[in-house]
Each structure stands twice: as structure tokens, then as C-alpha cells.
Amino acid sequence: MPTSTPSTTSFNKTQWNQWLDQLAEKEYIYIDSFIDDSLYQKIQHYFHTLYSESEFTKAAIGPSKQQQIKSSIRGDFIYWLDREKDSEISALFVLLEELVDNLKQNLFLSIADYEFHFALYPAETFYKKHLDQFQGQSNRLISVLIYLNDHWQPGDGGELKIYEPNGKEVLIEPLGNRLLMFKSDSVAHEVLLTHKSRKSLTGWLLQKPASLNHLV
Ligand SMILES: O=C(O)CCC(=O)C(=O)O
Numbered sequence: 481m482p483t484s485t486p487s488t489t490s491f492n493k494t495q496w497n498q499w500l501d502q503l504a505e506k507e508y509i510y511i512d513s514f515i516d517d518s519l520y521q522k523i524q525h526y527f528h529t530l531y532s533e534s535e536f537t538k539a540a541i542g543p544s545k546q547q548q549i550k551s552s553i554r555g556d557f558i559y560w561l562d563r564e565k566d567s568e569i570s571a572l573f574v575l576l577e578e579l580v581d582n583l584k585q586n587l588f589l590s591i592a593d594y595e596f597h598f599a600l601y602p603a604e605t606f607y608k609k610h611l612d613q614f615q616g617q618s619n620r621l622i623s624v625l626i627y628l629n630d631h632w633q634p635g636d637g638g639e640l641k642i643y644e645p646n647g648k649e650v651l652i653e654p655l656g657n658r659l660l661m662f663k664s665d666s667v668a669h670e671v672l673l674t675h676k677s678r679k680s681l682t683g684w685l686l687q688k689p690a691s692l693n694h695l696v
């Protein structure tokens with residue numbers, strides 16, 4: 481007899497529809513208190529373990545073949561996540577699959593893969609205005625962030641500035657457990673100077689497998 485797989489759905493269809501309609505219309509959306517508390521704490525704990533074990537490296541810019549480290553453009557340190565290796569936070573990958581399935585169904589996006597990293601911006605760093613889709617490359621469809629800063633206060637800096645296509649500029653505070661998604665090809669953005677170390681999970685939903693990144 482086939483065994484039924486337990487449902488891993490965290491949000492109902494109506495909720496997803498509402499969020500993704502907003503993403504389609506405004507090109508970005510943020511959602512507070514996205515992850516349940518126990519998984520959120522697990523992610524925080526895992527982030528700190530990796531960081532204390534010196535698993536983070538200085539982030540580079542540009543497509544994979546021409547990557548350069550330029551602190552004058554971005555100042556963060558990152559750790560690329562791997563579903564197999566990072567099984568301690570496997571529930572996160574289940575949630576990301578749910579997100580991808582809903583995006584495929586609602587927005588008819590052909591998402592073949594995703595890539596995520598943890599990021600830490602030390603105090604007094606930033607990431608200058610950019611698009612997440614590199615020029616001449618179209619693999620990144622949607623950018624996804626989950627901020628991990630629990631005691632963020634006004635004045636701490638590190639806001640994400642979004643340049644709406646209509647010319648309006650919006651500041652989004654990197655508050656703990658806030659999910660942000662935006663279209664990678666059209667939404668220019670920058671991380672403003674942060675005065676405290678700033679943590680996030682950052683990723684991209686991809687049109688082609690990440691293993692083909694060097695070809696696209
Ligand atoms: O951390 C953020 O708010 C944005 C990071 C970012 O723009 C990037 O990694 O491409």
C-alpha cells in the first residue's frame with residue numbers, strides 16, 4: 481500500500497496567490513515572520529556555527545568565470561548552501577521547494593534550480609546599486625532574501641534600497657525573519673552602509689541548473 485507523504489505546506493493557496501500577485505504587479509514583495517520559530521532558530525544557530533568555524537569567504541562580483549573581489553562594491557562574506565551537506569536545515573529546503581512550486585504555478589515561471597548562500601556584512605560595509613542578473617546572462621529569475629537580524633533598530637543602517645521601475649525609491653529594513661523577493665532582471669537595489677554586522681540568507685531562483693552557470 482502506498483504510504484502518504486506528510487504535507488509540508490506551510491501556507492495555504494489563497495495566501496500564496498495573494499503574495500505572488502503582488503510580486504507580479506509590483507516586481508517585489510516582503511513578508512514578515514515568514515519562517516516558523518523553531519526553523520528560524522535552527523537557521524540562526526547553523527549560521528553562527530558555520531561562521532565560528534570560518535566557513536565564510538569574501539564575496540566576489542560578476543559571472544562565475546570572471547569573478548573579482550571588490551570591497552569598494554560589496555563588503556559581505558558568504559557561505560554557499562548545499563542541500564546534501566547542510567542537512568541540519570533541511571526543513572528550509574522543503575520550504576524553498578514550496579515557494580518554487582507556487583511561483584511556477586502562479587507566475588508560470590520555468591524555474592529549474594536555485595542557489596542560496598548565507599551572507600554577513602560586517603559593520604561599515606555595503607553593496608552598491610546593481611541588478612542581480614549579470615549583463616548578457618539571464619539565468620537568475622527571482623531574488624529571495626530572508627533577513628536574520630533580530631535586534632535591528634532605526635539608525636543601524638543596512639537597509640535595502642529598492643529602485644522601483646517608476647523611479648520611486650523604497651527602503652526595506654533587514655528585520656529578522658522578513659522574506660523579500662524581487663525580479664532579478666528589473667529591480668535595481670543596493671545595501672546601504674550598515675553600522676552593525678548584518679546577516680541574511682540570500683538566493684536566486686534559476687532558469688537553468690546552477691551547474692550550467694558558466695555557460696549562461
Ligand atoms: O542583502 C541584501 O539586502 C541584498 C543583497 C544583494 O543585493 C545581493 O547579494 O545581490
Ligand SMILES: [Fe+2]
Nearest residue numbers: 610611612669
Ligand atoms: Fe543584489
